[in-house]
Amino acid sequence: MVFERMPLEDWFDKYQYEVDWDIGESGMKFLSLNDLGFELGDVDLRYGYHLGAPELREIISKQYRGRTAENVAVTTGASEANFSIIAHLVGKDDHIVVEHPTYPSLYQVPRSLERDMSLLHLTWEDDFKPNMDELEKLIKPNTKLVTLTHPNNPTGSQIDENSLMRAIQLAEENDFHLMVDETYRDLTFKDPPPLAATLSKNAISITSMSKVYGLPGIRIGWAVADRPIIEGIRAVREQMTICNSQLGEAVALRVLQERDEILRKMRNIMLENYEILKKWMDNQQWLEWKEPEGGVVAAPRLKQGGPTRELCKLLVDKYRTFVVPGYGLEMDEYFRLGYGGEKEELIKGLENLGKALEELYS
Ligand SMILES: Cc1ncc(COP(=O)(O)O)c(C=O)c1O
DSSP states (O other): OOOOOOHHHHHHHHHTTSOSEEOOOSSSOOOOHHHHTOOOTTOOOSOOOTTOOHHHHHHHHTTSTTOOGGGEEEESHHHHHHHHHHHHHOOTTOEEEEEESSOTHHHHHHHHTTOEEEEEEOOTTTTTOOOHHHHHHHOOTTEEEEEEESSOTTTOOOOOHHHHHHHHHHHHHHTOEEEEEOTTGGGBSSOOOOOGGGTOTTEEEEEESSSSSSOGGGOOEEEEOOHHHHHHHHHHHTTTTSSOOHHHHHHHHHHHHTHHHHHHHHHHHHHHHHHHHHHHHHTOSSEEOOOOSBTTEEOOEETTOSOOHHHHHHHHHHHOEEOEEGGGGTOTTBEEEEOOSOHHHHHHHHHHHHHHHHHHHO
């Protein structure tokens, strides 16, 4: 078993602090405690409940029709939910199917654990939507888990309700679990399909407060699932983190108590920024894309083809501008743009991107 670094995170770790214009980040602009105006002096810095504070689990469960606080495990980011569920459900003789591209840990964890894994490839031709006939072909008698991510990071594609229902039907018929990473679900342009965990005992929803709320520093995410899965997560995490940061939980609870208002603000920023990005894309000559349907990420590619590493490195070195090269997402010919940040930063970053494209390709 070998845990290797993920190229995406290596890129972030090297360059995210070395730039002035970040148009590669995958979430909304980061918030500070001052932005939120929370006073946290009364937070007890003891160990927390291993599945998250009851009040926090309760408020989360309200979003999931038919589920209660007992079905919620609050975790150290969606990353820990993802790791714990894979570690719990997929044993050494089992098989897992992972949609690709996606946030890399979803396939890197099974690789590190040396599990038998098949990739369900999203293609340009299919508008990066998962093809359920392809999924059906990949299922084996020992498949224990299938993971999907929608809206998808990095393509911004959104699974439609029929496909989601078909995936759930396959899960029920073939006795595997379907885990849907719904991290970007609150930032779709149109109404998204229902939350997976509300649809079936075989479905698991995971999500994060990192992206939609601009709060990756609190390291809070969660999973909603049937009790045996929640117990599995508890067993795994007791050997990793034990519980969440109590400061993180306190911030999460207060944010969720004001969820509707915060979400409304975030959605307005996203829609305004998206207009800027779309206009820019419509008026430039080097790139093509499939328009995202949600999330705050998109994955353009060069019209002339070829890898994007040189472009991304030039942007960092000369223009102090951050985007994510496709090699970090195992899609060399693309790169990731993020449009959740400050409007001025997006405008300036896109201007720099235009200059770098002209320098390399005109
Ligand atoms: C789809 C998706 N899932 C999970 C994660 C990990 O998020 P967290 O910060 O909650 O661990 C990311 C981070 O980029 C992501 O894009």
